[in-house]
Amino acid sequence: MLRALRLLFDNFTLILLGVVAVATLLPAQGQGAVFFDVLTTAAIALLFFMHGAKLSRQAIVAGAMHWRLHLLVFGCTFVMFPLIGVLLKPMLLPLLGEPLYIGMLFLCVLPGTVQSAIAFTSLAGGNVPAAVCSASASSIIGIVLTPLLVAALLNMQAGEVVSPLDSILSISAQLLLPFMAGHLLRPVIGGFVDRNRGWLGRIDQGSILLVVYTALSASVVDGLWQSVSVSKLMVLTAVCCMLLALVLWLTAWLGRSLGFSREDCITIVFAGSKKSMATGVPMAKVLFSGAMLGPALLPLMLFHQIQLMVCAVLAQKYAREGAAVLNPGRTPVP
Structure with a gap:
């Protein structure tokens, strides 16, 4: 229960709200914005370098053979999600307006999370090695696939979204190269990274917060909150x-x-239903510019x-059900 509460009410959420408030009241402008x-560019490179250094090849090999599960997770992440976004357009476009609807489509084409998908799968009693493999592969594949999906789904005017080739090259330079460098150096720095995951995780979070501040500052200067009202934010929350x-x-x-085991079903739920902020925020900075950046991130x-x-509540529910199956004579703790 304590582990679920830490995932439910974390300091990062409160700090993120503070960053949004600071970007709204004191946005970076002029030389400060430069x-x-x-x-931010340096922070993004460091963020993905650390992601690469954390990725264990042994964990990938342990889960890689479960190809049916991985195909289903990839299908949920990169096919089902985008289809839902497209099919809901007649309802979402009038409710949200075009900028926020584009943000919803961008959300739908992003890769899944890594850390939280693995954490919730473990907490719920799912197939952790398979979750590690699926989540990690989703993050890597999304570096190439997400820009292609953005170009295919977001039929935007020239200049608002860069071309797919430019997007892939730019994202590869800013995200994939540091990621690969970190992973190749894992034999050298892997022990240090594994021993210091606590404070290195704070560096990850700091990088994300810095990107959010920079991106929102640019959008606030371009009139973000004049185009997104409180009522529209409430509607957007309900849509999410x-x-x-x-x-x-x-x-x-x-x-x-499809006949998967209970442990695999848990992995599919937590790995196939999530979208990564750690990957999505840097990608948005590359794919969008000016007034479009804020609505793409919200x-x-x-x-x-x-x-x-x-998912914190859902993981606890799965854990209680698993305990009841293993101990049928005991009354589950509510």
Whole structure:
């Protein structure tokens, strides 16, 4: 229970809200914006370097053979999610307006999370090695696949979204190269990284917060909060809740219908229903510019927090059910 509460009410969420407030009241402008832009680029490179250094090849090999599960997770992440975003356009576009709807589509094409998918799978009693493999592969594949999906789904005017080739090259330079460098250096620095995951995790979070501040500052200067009202934010929150509920139900139903074990079904639910803020924020900075950047990020920031809160409760439910199966004579703790 304490572990779930730490995932549900974490300091990062509170600090993220503070960063949004600071970017709203004191956005970076002029030379300050140039300074933060350079600093953000360096922070993104460090973030993905550390992700690469943390990735254990042994864990990947342990889960890589479960190809049916991985195909289903990839299908949920890169096919089911985008299809839902497209099919809901007649409802979402009038409710949210074009900028926020584009943000919802961007959310739908992002890769899944790594850390939280693994943490919730472990807490719920799922197949952890398979979760490590699926989540890690999703993050890597998304570096190439997400820009292609953005170009295919977001039929935007020239200049608002860069070309797919430019996106892939830029994202590869900023994300993939540092990631590969970190992973190749894991034999040298892996022990240090594993021993210091606590404070290195804070560096990861700091990098994300820095990117959020820089991105939101640019959008605030371009009039973000003049175009996104409080009522529209409430509608966006409700839409994110609805999207998560639908995806959680679909992933659970697909796992059961295709005959996966209980442990694999848990992995499918938690690895196939999530979207990565750690990858999405840097990608948004590359793919969008100016006034489009803020609306592209808002759905992701809301969905990210909602998925953590809901999945923390869901993981506890799975854990209680597993305990009841192992100990049928005991009354489950409510």
